[in-house]
Amino acid sequence: MRKFVMGWTALLMIALLSGCETMGYSSEPDASFVEPMVERRDTLTATGYAVIEVQPSDIAAQRRLLAIRAAKLDAYRGLTEQVYGQYLDSTTTVADMVVRSDSFRARVEGVVYGANLVQIEPRGSDTYEVTMSLDKSIVNDLRVLYLERAVMAAGS
Numbered sequence: 001m002r003k004f005v006m007g008w009t010a011l012l013m014i015a016l017l018s019g020c021e022t023m024g025y026s027s028e029p030d031a032s033f034v035e036p037m038v039e040r041r042d043t044l045t046a047t048g049y050a051v052i053e054v055q056p057s058d059i060a061a062q063r064r065l066l067a068i069r070a071a072k073l074d075a076y077r078g079l080t081e082q083v084y085g086q087y088l089d090s091t092t093t094v095a096d097m098v099v100r101s102d103s104f105r106a107r108v109e110g111v112v113y114g115a116n117l118v119q120i121e122p123r124g125s126d127t128y129e130v131t132m133s134l135d136k137s138i139v140n141d142l143r144v145l146y147l148e149r150a151v152m153a154a155g156s
Helices: 002-018 060-084 136-155
Strands: 043-051 087-095 098-107 116-123 127-135
Touching: 043 060, 043 136, 060 116, 060 127, 060 136, 127 136
Parallel strands: none
Antiparallel strands: 043 127, 087 098, 116 127
16 A cells, blocks of 8 residues: 555656746756866965974074964965875785784875965964965966876876
């Protein structure tokens, strides 16, 4: 009896839905849905951090400047990860069904130009935070440049 009711319910739903108008919706996927998530935003942003006290200087003002520079480079690394992705390398050694060693490395490589410095802010008494942004049109240029360089390198 249950199968009979479920069958009639499904048939009724099909009959009702087949008579409905689509109201302008297409069954084709929207191009913005198919594109990567990074393409839907106007800008990419990345934030970098650096600790002041670990910077190699005896002068406090110079340590602060070095921390700002290190935080800026960390933010650039974050932008590079978003544009090009990361190279990941993992190795696990198993002997006698026991993990003997496990290593994991991440590497980022790429060129970033045209990034804007959004803000430099101290966080607490010993850390700087730097936020950088990158316009979407520049991201597309960087990807084209990267692909051209990869093709040239493969040809030599």
